[in-house]
Amino acid sequence: MPWLTRVSGFVCAGLLIAVLSPSFQTFPPAEAIRSSHFDGNLRYPGQIDAAAGEAPSRFSFRTAPLFRNADGCRRPSFAAGELAADPTACDPSLVHIAITLDEEYLRGSVAAVHSVLQHAQCPESIFFHFLATETASLETLVRSSFPDLRFKVYFFDPERVRGLISTSVRQALEQPLNYARNYLAEVLEPCVERVVYLDSDLVVVDDVAKLWGTSLGSSAVGAPEYCHANFTKYFTDRFWSEPRLAAAFTGRRPCYFNTGVMVFDLARWRRGGFTREIERWMEVQRREGRIYELGSLPPFLLVFAGRIAAIDHRWNQHGLGGDNVRGSCRDLHPGPVSLLHWSGSGKPWTRLDSHRPCPLDALWAPYDLHGRSP
Numbered sequence: 345m346p347w348l349t350r351v352s353g354f355v356c357a358g359l360l361i362a363v364l365s366p367s368f369q370t371f372p373p374a375e376a377i378r379s380s381h382f383d384g385n386l387r388y389p390g391q392i393d394a395a396a397g398e399a400p401s402r403f404s405f406r407t408a409p410l411f412r413n414a415d416g417c418r419r420p421s422f423a424a425g426e427l428a429a430d431p432t433a434c435d436p437s438l439v440h441i442a443i444t445l446d447e448e449y450l451r452g453s454v455a456a457v458h459s460v461l462q463h464a465q466c467p468e469s470i471f472f473h474f475l476a477t478e479t480a481s482l483e484t485l486v487r488s489s490f491p492d493l494r495f496k497v498y499f500f501d502p503e504r505v506r507g508l509i510s511t512s513v514r515q516a517l518e519q520p521l522n523y524a525r526n527y528l529a530e531v532l533e534p535c536v537e538r539v540v541y542l543d544s545d546l547v548v549v550d551d552v553a554k555l556w557g558t559s560l561g562s563s564a565v566g567a568p569e570y571c572h573a574n575f576t577k578y579f580t581d582r583f584w585s586e587p588r589l590a591a592a593f594t595g596r597r598p599c600y601f602n603t604g605v606m607v608f609d610l611a612r613w614r615r616g617g618f619t620r621e622i623e624r625w626m627e628v629q630r631r632e633g634r635i636y637e638l639g640s641l642p643p644f645l646l647v648f649a650g651r652i653a654a655i656d657h658r659w660n661q662h663g664l665g666g667d668n669v670r671g672s673c674r675d676l677h678p679g680p681v682s683l684l685h686w687s688g689s690g691k692p693w694t695r696l697d698s699h700r701p702c703p704l705d706a707l708w709a710p711y712d713l714h715g716r717s718p
């Protein structure tokens with residue numbers, strides 16, 4: 345069973361990475377944030393003694409260990425304590441990461457942040473930009489799980505995309521926050537000129553600063569490209585048979601890329617007016633009938649396929665969630681791995697909870713902060 349051997353070999357490698365990592369702690373500090381349901385009132389330990397027997401809610405997270413910069417990191421020009429009072433994102437020494445805080449995927453987002461910090465040489469130099477449709481309580485939650493984190497929570501107004509979203513094969517793909525990646529150039533502070541966008545169903549197992557520092561050439565977007573994938577299937581027959589529409593790809597060699605991990609040059613994006621260009625395709629889909637099926641991906645392909653900077657495939661080992669219809673177990677693609685992405689309908693936390701995990705889900709579990717302190 346070569347597949348199984350490969351996987352168990354990789355699981356061992358994953359455990360080794362975890363054990364060797366200086367910041368890894370098996371038992372996080374005993375501080376926890378607990379809430380029996382998400383009503384905007386987060387309850388702290390001591391406030392919820394009466395509920396001690398209940399199972400942890402979806403919004404209960406433990407506090408991660410503190411992650412410190414290694415020697416040789418550029419010092420951010422302000423101290424962590426100062427930051428809490430004045431969360432400026434404009435320091436040029438920072439690495440910027442954008443991620444959404446969706447109620448449904450919160451556990452995944454928290455694990456993703458945890459994984460980034462754990463593998464970064466300079467975790468204190470990372471600034472997280474969180475986009476959410478409800479900000480105050482999520483800010484409290486993030487602060488409680490990551491007491492020293494440099495971050496800002498931005499309100500993403502669902503009305504911004506409500507009129508642009510059309511129904512797709514998977515309901516999860518229609519959530520407004522799924523479209524937040526289209527608006528980073530507008531939502532994030534103007535001083536932020538580059539950002540790594542990460543989905544919520546992934547873990548980073550390498551230093552994210554390497555991904556951040558990738559050259560984008562003259563492109564506004566960088567992502568791993570898959571030129572062997574059948575590009576035709578991302579658009580309907582109607583799209584390809586209508587020359588006026590299919591002409592969108594004239595003069596380029598379009599290749600599929602996954603929009604779950606992207607590096608954005610926001611300055612170039614703003615100059616190029618790409619948000620508007622994406623919105624225009626979403627309007628075509630609404631107005632003229634289906635030109636594609638899957639949620640937020642096709643408009644990105646329409647604007648950027650064949651125009652992105654190709655990033656090493658190690659930065660998006662995607663598809664681990666299985667296919668979109670039946671969450672079946674998937675293997676890794678060949679090659680090195682810096683990021684594991686459970687795209688597809690199966691999520692590791694759901695499968696772990698149901699005691700029917702896929703072998704690779706064991707690689708997500710060490711980053712999970714959900715539940716109460718031991």
Ligand SMILES: *[C@@H]1O[C@H](CO)[C@@H](O)[C@H](O)[C@H]1NC(C)=O
Pocket residue numbers: 574575576577
């Ligand atoms: C690519 O997908 C389209 C639509 O699903 C299909 O008609 C076509 O045969 C496929 N091409 C290849 C080379 O597999």
